[in-house]
Every structure is written in structure tokens, then in C-alpha cells.
Amino acid sequence: MNHKIGACRRFTRAQQPTVIINPDNNNTITMPKKYPFAPIHHTLTNVLTDHNLAQLGDAYTNFVYSLAESSLKHKPTGKKLKGALLAQALKKANLRKHLPSRTNTHALADAAEALLVYAWLHDHITLQESVTTLQKGKNTIEALAQLLTTAKDRIKLS
Numbered sequence: 001m002n003h004k005i006g007a008c009r010r011f012t013r014a015q016q017p018t019v020i021i022n023p024d025n026n027n028t029i030t031m032p033k034k035y036p037f038a039p040i041h042h043t044l045t046n047v048l049t050d051h052n053l054a055q056l057g058d059a060y061t062n063f064v065y066s067l068a069e070s071s072l073k074h075k076p077t078g079k080k081l082k083g084a085l086l087a088q089a090l091k092k093a094n095l096r097k098h099l100p101s102r103t104n105t106h107a108l109a110d111a112a113e114a115l116l117v118y119a120w121l122h123d124h125i126t127l128q129e130s131v132t133t134l135q136k137g138k139n140t141i142e143a144l145a146q147l148l149t150t151a152k153d154r155i156k157l158s
Contacts (some may be wrong), residue, residue, distance in 0.1 A: 017135045089144030
């Protein structure tokens, strides 16, 4: 797929392009997003309640947690984060208010996972930053709350 500077191309909503400005000559280059399947949401509530993001977020969050644990233990390990820990971290990060009042613990955990993967998919946090944050926290809940707060602050949604 060749794109010429100045060429016009229509993108579907899921393919919102990344615009890169070359500082040498001020030309813009339009590139497709790294993950064209990644949804674009306009509110934090929409991110937190996106079930598809939560599914991908489950794998991403467990991978990050496994990398952090592996690094601390100096051996490869596969760990799953308990939903209750994610739910507590979401509350500690003051994100509970963005969800419906009767949201259960499982849905709170899904919301945390959706937010983390959304921030990663849109380059607001990195995998390494996520791992490092989990390693440096006082405990798992504190570390997850810090990571969720960072993700929320960087995506800048209403």
C-alpha cells in the first residue's frame, strides 16, 4: 500500500490514521494505525464498558503481570491476576464513578482490563512501563491503581 504525500485516502473509523510530520520539510505523512481493529472511544465510560476490549485486556493484563512476576522471581512464570485485585485497584484509582451503580466485581475487573489494553493499543502506555509499574508498587493493588491512573490521565477522555 503506497501512500504519496498529498494523496487523498478515505479511512473507515476503525482505520483512523496516524499523521506524522517530518520536521525537516514540514510534510505530513499519513500512516494507518498500528492496530486498525482498535476502537476509538470518546468517553471513559465507553472504554470501561467495552466487552471486546475487556477480553483482549484480560490477556494483556495477565501477560504484563506474568512478566513482572517473572522478572522479580528471575524465572519465567505464567500468572493470572484475580478479578478482585483488579476491582479493588479500579476503586482505588477513583474510576468506579464512571461505571453504572450495580456493576459487580467481575465487571469492575473487566473495566480495568479494558482501560489498560485501550491505553496500550493507542500508545499511551508501553508494555515495559506497565511491567515496571507493577514491579515497583508497594503491593499489587497499589501498583495496578497507579497503572490505571496513568492510563486514564494519558488517554484524556471525558
